[in-house]
Amino acid sequence: MLGGMDVDEFRRLGHQLIEEIAEYRQRLEEAPEGLAVMSQVAPGEIRARFAAEPPLEGGGLAAALPAIGRDLLPGITHWNHPSFFAYFPSNTSLASILGDLVCAGLGAQGMSWQTSPSATELEEVVVDWLRQMLGLSDAFSGVVHDTASTATLCALLCARERTSGFSQRAGGMQGHAGGPLIVYASDQAHSSIEKAALLAGFGKAHLRLIETDDDHSLRVDLLEAAIEEDLAAGRRPCAIVAACGTTATTALDPVNAIAELAGRHDLWLHLDAAMAGSAMILPECRWMWEGVARADSVVINPHKWMGIGFDFTLYLVRDPQHLVRVMGTNPSYLHTSHDQTARNLRDWGIPLGRRFRALKAWMVIVDQGVAGLAARLRRDLDNARWLAVQLDEAPGWQRLAPVPLQTLCVRHVPAHLEHEGRTDEAALTQHNLRIAERINRSGKAYLTPSLLKGRQMLRLSIGAELTERRHVEALWQLLRDTAAER
Numbered sequence: 001m002l003g004g005m006d007v008d009e010f011r012r013l014g015h016q017l018i019e020e021i022a023e024y025r026q027r028l029e030e031a032p033e034g035l036a037v038m039s040q041v042a043p044g045e046i047r048a049r050f051a052a053e054p055p056l057e058g059g060g061l062a063a064a065l066p067a068i069g070r071d072l073l074p075g076i077t078h079w080n081h082p083s084f085f086a087y088f089p090s091n092t093s094l095a096s097i098l099g100d101l102v103c104a105g106l107g108a109q110g111m112s113w114q115t116s117p118s119a120t121e122l123e124e125v126v127v128d129w130l131r132q133m134l135g136l137s138d139a140f141s142g143v144v145h146d147t148a149s150t151a152t153l154c155a156l157l158c159a160r161e162r163t164s165g166f167s168q169r170a171g172g173m174q175g176h177a178g179g180p181l182i183v184y185a186s187d188q189a190h191s192s193i194e195k196a197a198l199l200a201g202f203g204k205a206h207l208r209l210i211e212t213d214d215d216h217s218l219r220v221d222l223l224e225a226a227i228e229e230d231l232a233a234g235r236r237p238c239a240i241v242a243a244c245g246t247t248a249t250t251a252l253d254p255v256n257a258i259a260e261l262a263g264r265h266d267l268w269l270h271l272d273a274a275m276a277g278s279a280m281i282l283p284e285c286r287w288m289w290e291g292v293a294r295a296d297s298v299v300i301n302p303h304k305w306m307g308i309g310f311d312f313t314l315y316l317v318r319d320p321q322h323l324v325r326v327m328g329t330n331p332s333y334l335h336t337s338h339d340q341t342a343r344n345l346r347d348w349g350i351p352l353g354r355r356f357r358a359l360k361a362w363m364v365i366v367d368q369g370v371a372g373l374a375a376r377l378r379r380d381l382d383n384a385r386w387l388a389v390q391l392d393e394a395p396g397w398q399r400l401a402p403v404p405l406q407t408l409c410v411r412h413v414p415a416h417l418e419h420e421g422r423t424d425e426a427a428l429t430q431h432n433l434r435i436a437e438r439i440n441r442s443g444k445a446y447l448t449p450s451l452l453k454g455r456q457m458l459r460l461s462i463g464a465e466l467t468e469r470r471h472v473e474a475l476w477q478l479l480r481d482t483a484a485e486r
């Protein structure tokens, strides 16, 4: 048949694959120790298992499927493993998997309302549900993007256009009058902020990374001084990116005080709540972003900690008309008779073509409910607090940052180094890197070795759906055992 397998074959293989995915998930749940959390393959090993050239004749998919378990599984790092403590939790709930399956099955393309009304309207529903779940007022509306990086780029493009009086419709960044536009963030801001500032044409020389305090939060006094210095020099302060949950330590920038400054100087305030945003489902966490109501834009990654599989990013704005003015396109082949009455979400972001991402979010939310999601987040926060207490009470362990959420930044100072008077940075770095390497190579758990203001640390991020207290206890034991090895 031209076009590939017929529907009967699809049904048969589809059932088989669902069965295999279910078995894999069951393994993660019931016998996770049989799977190395971090893939142990060497670069090139997986590629070498596949033919260098494409097959001229198809042999049918059924014959090729064993390659998934045999050739691909060894090269998978198991993000949904209960002992995954690296980077950030990126849970793909079972309901989310089904959402992606239906998304692919329907093959909908949501560039305009008319090209799949359900894709647009369910996205509107889900975005508004999420807004309510996070405790935000209906002054915010929004859209789903792939990643926080994309959303932050959109935010800085909108900021640039507001401050420059829509320079894009004239000479662009090359032609606008006045001094250079300046973007501010903290020295703990995620690399996507710098990337967005560079891609949006601000130039590295016009990105100010403001120093942070001992808790790694942006220092507002220094921010204010930097804005005033730029104004005095004839430059044009344009945007501030504040973080609610920095990447290294989940530090919280003082949003209220920053919003005050932004308001005073008419600066765009973008809030990067990629990591902490999910926790705002919990009313007891909302103090962490107090002042959010005054942000011009907010980005949250439900694909990090809410169970909605990668990729799914929520981008909320207070002035959607401005967003559409910056992002909108209107070629004649896209005109429809509904353009005045319905949203065309292509005008709310960069890509024209849009996946039906809202499906998986809808499925996760109806499956678990707000209460179910909240209960899991509370469990993770509680596990992080428990581990923080163990670390604080154990001799030889240092915690390098507060633990407002589920990430712990720690390091071990071994007694023999202390006795030998060798607690210099180089010796500590070597010792802690060795702990990380041994744990990650053991396949028993996966954590991230990282630097915090020049100090080597072990970063432990708790929050996989399957991670229970016993897995955190096992991690703590593993850390102590590995640290004691010579």
Ligand code: PLP
Pocket (backbone or CB within 6 Å): 088, 146, 147, 148, 149, 150, 190, 192, 243, 245, 246, 247, 272, 273, 274, 275, 301, 313
């Ligand atoms: N912002 C923060 C605070 C992050 O921690 C991350 C990723 O870890 C990002 C932005 C970028 O996220 P994405 O991969 O969705 O672009």
